[in-house]
Amino acid sequence: MASITPIDTPPASPAPPKPAKSTGRAGDKIFLGLSQGSGILLLLLMASIAVFLSYRAALAVSKDEGNFFTTFDWNPAGDPPVFGIAVLLFGTVVSSIIAMVIAVPIAVGIALFISHYAPRRLAAPLAYVVDLLAAVPSIIYGIWGALFLVPYLEGLNLWLDQFLGWTYIFEKTEVGVARSLFTVGILLAIMILPIVTSVSREVFLQVPKMNEEAALALGATRWEVIRLSVLPFGRSGVISASMLGLGRALGETMAVATVLSPSFLISMHVLNPGGGTFAQNIAAKFDEANQLGRDALIASGLVLFVLTLLVNGAARLIIARRKEYSGANA
Amino acid sequence: MTTTDTSVQEHPTPTPPANGTTLRSRSLPRWAPLAFAAVSIALGVGIGSAAGWESRIQWGLVSAILFVAISYAATTAVENERQAKDRLATSLVWVCFLLAIVPLASLIWTTVGRGAEVLDGYFLTHSMAGVLGTEPGGGVYHALIGTLEQVGIATVISAPIGLLTAVYLVEYGKGGLARAVTFFVDVMTGIPSIVAGLFILSIMLMAGLQPSGLMGSLALTILMIPVVVRSTEEMLKLVPNELREASLALGIPKWRTILKVVIPTAIGGITTGVMLAIARIAGETAPIMLLVFGAQLINPNPFEGAQSSLPFYIWEQYRIGSEASYDRAWAAALVLIVFVMLLNLVARGIARWKAPKTGR
Structure with a gap:
């Protein structure tokens, strides 16, 4: 082999670019190696998360006697072991959708408030206050939700049942405290407000001033300025902000685990207590899980991982594409 | 009722000309949103206590809806449709902002209020060793x-x-x-x-x-x-x-x-x-x-x-x-x-x- 290298290198070395790129200083090479290495380390980390989770998940699913996707039960300790993610998938998606429906319009409103309505001197402190919502740890949202919000929502639940019960969704067929998917959705909405707000706000602030001033010059009211120049410009930004929020809501653990009273039933009556989400199920079942039980939970975690990966990836792609076309970042 | 009030009061106020609003036929005074807010909160509290709703969330929601509705109705009556839409958007945006502040305030209020009951030097310097979970005592x-x-x-x-x-x-x-x-x-x-x-x-x-x-x-x-x-x-x-x-x-x-x-x-x-x-x-x-x-x-x-x-x-x-x-x-x-x-x-x-x- 030693005989091959000296023959091989001289013709292969592309002479012009090499001296221009580096003067051969050792420090530069080491530093480049270190920083590039940590970048590669991150990619490896992501890959190994996928590989390790898939491996353990495959172990669990191969022992599952039920269908992993359609079984309405979680009993990996049973004989035969039966578990499936149908209820968890349903609960995760429903609670996140409720959160989105509540949070996105409000977040857009707050973002508009900070970018276009608030007195200029107040805008920065107000933005900071909204960011503080993001700094509160989720477990504190959890106990606040369970010990404070749940009793306070009783009245609202009665209302919804009374006035909107005919929609089926808001019909409350079981009595019991409001430890329901709906309450979880409200709590998740509060938790994802800051991220949706801050991303939307950034986009709204990037609207070319010319567009807004043109609209104002034509005699538009403030709302017409927003409708004609701000919202069309910010639409894709708001969409990706909402998807980032969705990603948060899907994976939220502690707030759901403290508030929800879980059950393995699928019910479209979102006010009824019961249901479950991936993360909540992992938190609740982990303590008593045996070896197979843990692998089963890892399998459900893998589904959650893929779900959040898709949602976040899509959101980032939308943001990235927007950057290229808008010219706002030029 | 509030609509007539404000429209009557609008004539004597001399402030609008400073805004250059003299060209427009009629407009609400600058303090109108504050008045709407006060009226709707009063109404919300009134309705809430009259109907005996336990939850303050309902009081707040009713007040918020009233605020948006009153602003819209008043502006439609006094000004015009476009201004009313503008006012509607403005009041909705304000309501959104308040909706976000309320949970944060409530959460911090509850945590500080409930937490301060037990928090002291003992709590910070002792572990849970030998303390039954259901008994008071112990620390973090x-x-x-x-x-x-x-x-x-x-x-x-x-x-x-x-x-x-x-x-x-x-x-x-x-x-x-x-x-x-x-x-x-x-x-x-x-x-x-x-x-x-x-x-x-x-x-x-x-x-x-x-x-x-x-x-x-x-x-x-x-x-x-x-x-x-x-x-x-x-x-x-x-x-x-x-x-x-x-x-x-x-x-x-x-x-x-x-x-x-x-x-x-x-x-x-x-x-x-x-x-x-x-x-x-x-x-x-x-x-x-x-x-x-x-x-x-x-x-x-x-x-x-x-x-x-x-x-x-x-x-x-x-x-x-x-x-x-x-x-x-x-x-x-x-x-x-x-x-x-x-x-x-x-x-x-x-x-x-x-x-x-x-x-x-």
Whole structure:
């Protein structure tokens, strides 16, 4: 082999670019190696998360006697072991959708408030206050939700049942405290407000001033300025902000685990207590899980991982594409 | 009723001309929104107490709906359809903002109020050793130690990796690798904390490792790195290119330029980013629950044996479900929130104080 290298290198070395790129200083090479290495380390980390989770998940699913996707039960300790993610998938998606429906319009409103309505001197402190919502740890949202919000929502639940019960969704067929998917959705909405707000706000602030001033010059009211120049410009930004929020809501653990009273039933009556989400199920079942039980939970975690990966990836792609076309970042 | 009131009062007020509104036929006075707000809150409280609703949430909702409706109706009556739509949007935006402030205020109010009942010097300096979960007494000392150690280890691992990755992306990064790293850092920001916990758990299961503080730190590291990368990257991008060029023009190698010029210029922002990342992971419960298990006793060694941590302690006390344990949970929540908020405030203070001076 030693005989091959000296023959091989001289013709292969592309002479012009090499001296221009580096003067051969050792420090530069080491530093480049270190920083590039940590970048590669991150990619490896992501890959190994996928590989390790898939491996353990495959172990669990191969022992599952039920269908992993359609079984309405979680009993990996049973004989035969039966578990499936149908209820968890349903609960995760429903609670996140409720959160989105509540949070996105409000977040857009707050973002508009900070970018276009608030007195200029107040805008920065107000933005900071909204960011503080993001700094509160989720477990504190959890106990606040369970010990404070749940009793306070009783009245609202009665209302919804009374006035909107005919929609089926808001019909409350079981009595019991409001430890329901709906309450979880409200709590998740509060938790994802800051991220949706801050991303939307950034986009709204990037609207070319010319567009807004043109609209104002034509005699538009403030709302017409927003409708004609701000919202069309910010639409894709708001969409990706909402998807980032969705990603948060899907994976939220502690707030759901403290508030929800879980059950393995699928019910479209979102006010009824019961249901479950991936993360909540992992938190609740982990303590008593045996070896197979843990692998089963890892399998459900893998589904959650893929779900959040898709949602976040899509959101980032939308943001990235927007950057290229808008010219706002030029 | 309010509509007629305001429209009658609108004529004597001399303020509108200052606004240049004389060209318009009629307009509401500037204090009108405040009056609408006062009226609708009064009505909301009135209706609420008359109907005997327990929950203040309903009072607030009714007031908010009334506010929007009254503003719209009044503006339609006095001004015109376009102004009314504008007013509708304005009042909706205000209501949205208030809706966001209410939960934050309520949460902080509850935590401080309930937490202050138990929080004292004893609570901060004692563990739960020998205390029954349902009895009053005990404290968070063991959890505090656990949190500080786990977060400390996570910071020591992830700050250098995050910093170097950001340097790579800003100073060297071109082409496919850099794009891939950028994309996956973004995606990594969205990994749920419980999935990070499960990843370390699956490694533990295969390598036969026992739960310990270190395992929790590793999961926290996964959550922390992308946050550090993102914020450091933003800060490095703010460093003016002239500084780099000046240094390179003096014949200083690139790595020394980065170490001696670029990073010191951005150090304030980088510190802020790291502190905000610490504040974020300090409140993570899920990975700790899976990987550190939780202990009632003081275990100062993060490399061996179960530990506790503040957020996990709150979860544990909440699950016991007695009055005494709820009190402890709130007190620990207060400690955690103060810790996180202090980090946030100090971090933002540093950011403002040490902001790189771009331009003059």
